[in-house]
Structures are given as C-alpha cells and as structure tokens.
C-alpha cells in the first residue's frame with residue numbers, strides 16, 4: 119500500500135511523482151520503504167493501461183518485502199517476461215518493429231547497434247514500412263473504386279493507369295530496400311570478419327591487437343594457429359565478429375590441413391576479409407623492378423573488396439612501404455595499410471582506416487535517422503517485404519481486364535507489409551482511405 123506523505127486523499131494526481139511511505143496494507147505503521155510513486159493514467163502510459171510505478175531503494179530485502187506484500191493483494195501478480203511490452207503492443211502503443219527495436223536497444227553493445235535499434239524503437243522503421251503499405255492501399259483504393267463504380271460515368275478516366283504507375287514506384291522502392299547487401303542485419307548481429315594469410319604473417323598478433331589482449335597464441339613457429347578463434351569486438355562502433363584462422367600453405371599435416379580448410383571456408387562465409395602479409399616476404403626484387411609476390415593458395419580467396427595489412431614494416435625501409443602500397447593499388451587492392459604490430463608503427467592509421475572502411479562498406483552514416491540507414495534488420499522483415507514485392511509484381515502482370523484479380527494481389531501485398539508491423543488489419547486503412555477517395559465528379 120502506498121500512502122502519500124502529505125495526506126492528500128487516495129486518488130493520486132496522474133503523471134506526478136510523489137514522495138510516499140510504502141507500508142503494509144494490514145499494518146500501516148510498518149513502513150517498508152520511503153520512496154516515490156507515479157501514477158500513469160491510461161491510455162497515456164507505456165502499456166496504455168493504468169500504471170503505478172514505485173521508485174524504491176534498491177536493497178534486496180526492500181524489494182523482496184515490497185514484492186511479497188504486493189503479491190498478497192488479490193489483483194496483483196508478478197509480470198511475466200516481456201509482459202509490459204506485450205501489453206503496449208496489444209494496446210497499439212508499439213508495433214512489432216518497435217518491440218524488436220526495444221529489445222535490440224536493451225541488448226545493444228555498440229554504437230551502430232544502438233543507432234539502428236533506436237531507429238526501430240523510435241518508430242522510424244514503422245513509419246517507413248507504413249508509408250509503403252499505405253501507398254499500396256492507395257493503389258487498392260483506386261482499383262476497388264473501378265470495381266465498384268466502373269470507369270466512365272462515376273469515376274474519372276485513367277484511374278487504373280494511376281494505380282499501375284504508383285505500384286511501379288512502390289515496387290522500385292521495395293526492390294531498393296531488398297538490395298541492401300543485408301547491411302541492417304549485419305549491423306544488428308555483427309559483421310563477420312575473417313583474418314587470413316600465410317603462416318607467420320601476424321594474423322594472431324592482429325587479433326590480439328584488435329582485442330587489446332593476448333587472446334590468441336603468438337609464436338615464431340609457422341603454423342601456430344590450427345583452428346578458428348572467434349571474438350566479438352567493437353570496432354569504430356560496429357559489432358564485428360573477428361575470426362583468426364590457420365595460415366594458408368600446402369601441408370601434409372592432417373590437423374593443419376583441416377585447419378586450412380576451415381580457414382578457407384571462414385573467408386568465403388565472411389562479410390569482409392582481411393589478408394595479413396609479411397611485408398619483407400611479399401615485396402621482392404625482380405629484374406623488372408620491385409614486385410608483389412603473393413604466397414601460394416591465396417589468390418582464390420582475394421576479391422577486389424579484400425582489405426590488406428602489410429605487417430612487419432619494422433623489418434623494411436620507408437621506401438618499401440610506399441612501393442608495396444603502390445603495387446597493391448596497381449592490382450586493384452585499394453584498401454591496404456602498412457604497419458608493424460610489434461613496434462606499433464602505423465597501427466593507429468590502420469585502425470582508423472579500417473574502421474572507416476567498415477563504415478563505408480556498411481554505409482553507416484553520421485546522421486542518426488538518415489534515410490541511408492537500412493530498413494531491414496531481420497530475416498522476418500525481408501521475408502514479408504519479398505512477398506509484398508512478388509504480389510506487387512503479380513498485380514502489374516495482371517491484365518486490366520482482370521481488375522478483381524489485380525485488387526486481390528494488391529490486398530495480399532498490403533497484408534504482407536502489415537505483417538511486419540503486426541498491427542492493423544488492411545481493411546481498417548482501406549476504409550479510411552476509401553472514405554476520402556473522390557468518386558464521381
């Protein structure tokens with residue numbers, strides 16, 4: 119039972135924090151805590167229902183005694199996991215994308231995750247999906263009007279063409295969202311980065327440098343790392359799952375060859391890969407001048423977007439540093455750095471350049487709610503958006519003579535998008551739009 123300090127009566131003023139004595143209902147002289155209470159009157163509360171929040175001292179005994187007293191009240195029970203959010207969803211306060219965003223916000227460990235979660239929790243994602251859905255419903259309203267009234271007498275000409283051109287624009291917008299290289303999903307769940315290269319190049323040293331601890335074993339013995347070692351790190355605000363792999367070389371050793379196969383698979387499965395090479399070993403003098411000699415077994419794993427770290431710069435001259443970058447550039451490898459993981463030379467530039475390359479790759483702009491931020495952050499969104507795309511395409515492929523079938527495709531497209539937010543039935547919006555639709559002249 120909560121008793122205001124000043125005896126103002128039992129009905130508290132809503133949305134106003136009041137200092138209270140927390141007492142036992144059957145024995146008001148027994149005070150459990152001295153705290154604060156605020157009454158949120160529905161629907162202006164998180165759950166849209168009436169809510170009372172108690173602010174108590176956080177001692178374990180205080181909390182358990184207050185909870186014990188509360189659970190004796192016939193109308194009180196402890197909330198189930200996620201129950202407040204579930205009630206907020208049922209009350210229409212949040213849609214599913216906001217619920218997901220809220221969960222991600224609580225779990226966010228990096229700046230990128232926080233920003234993308236904030237966009238969902240704050241309703242920006244909801245609004246963007248809703249915009250697409252109401253666009254489709256606008257098309258549907260046109261088509262339904264044709265079905266009900268027929269072109270000519272009651273309804274202006276060209277209504278079907280209008281619906282088609284609007285549907286084409288919407289289809290283009292959806293296709294752009296779908297072609298996002300899974301950026302949103304990657305930012306949310308982490309970029310998979312594979313470090314690869316020949317043995318002894320300094321791959322494990324790089325992992326340790328990024329993790330700022332001795333996570334991997336580093337020795338002068340080539341072939342030290344046998345299996346994949348993965349760590350979740352925050353690099354420039356992005357969650358990155360970094361995998362250190364076995365050095366790639368031809369070997370008869372069974373264990374090492376399994377490790378090498380795993381390394382190759384990790385590189386192929388990664389979102390981004392970083393090749394570590396020992397600068398003095400790959401920069402060789404030939405009769406034609408300096409040349410970049412790639413160790414065997416690497417070429418098939420190198421792509422234009424592969425990042426390069428030429429390590430062990432302490433063992434070569436400054437002119438060699440310039441030469442190696444020039445030669446890498448000539449091969450089309452423009453994201454390359456020279457550093458020494460032993461002496462620390464060049465590592466600051468490498469780290470900032472590497473973080474910038476990640477940001478560029480995943481297009482994480484500076485603006486918190488930039489339109490550049492990817493819309494899709496989960497497979498669930500992608501599935502519904504993909505199905506909306508298919509239905510819209512089916513509408514566009516339907517002959518104008520089959521206007522009833524066309525309307526059905528649009529209805530399915532709108533429903534598919536409605537499943538992302540999980541909130542309103544398509545008919546609700548249709549009624550609203552249709553009401554304002556101009557019929558006749």
Ligand SMILES: Nc1nc2c(ncn2[C@@H]2O[C@H](COP(=O)(O)OP(=O)(O)OP(=O)(O)O)[C@@H](O)[C@H]2O)c(=O)[nH]1
Pocket residue numbers: 316317318319320321322323324335336337338339340341342343344363364365366429430431432433457458459460461
């Ligand atoms: N001189 C010099 N030595 C380095 C540098 N970075 C790493 N090393 C040394 O190179 C050796 C190999 O380093 P690792 O990090 O174990 O190399 P790796 O690529 O993981 O090797 P494997 O696991 O065998 O494939 C160790 O003795 C390191 O101390 C550097 O920048 N300069």
Ligand SMILES: [Mg+2]
Pocket residue numbers: 321322323334335342343362363365
């Ligand atoms: Mg290693």
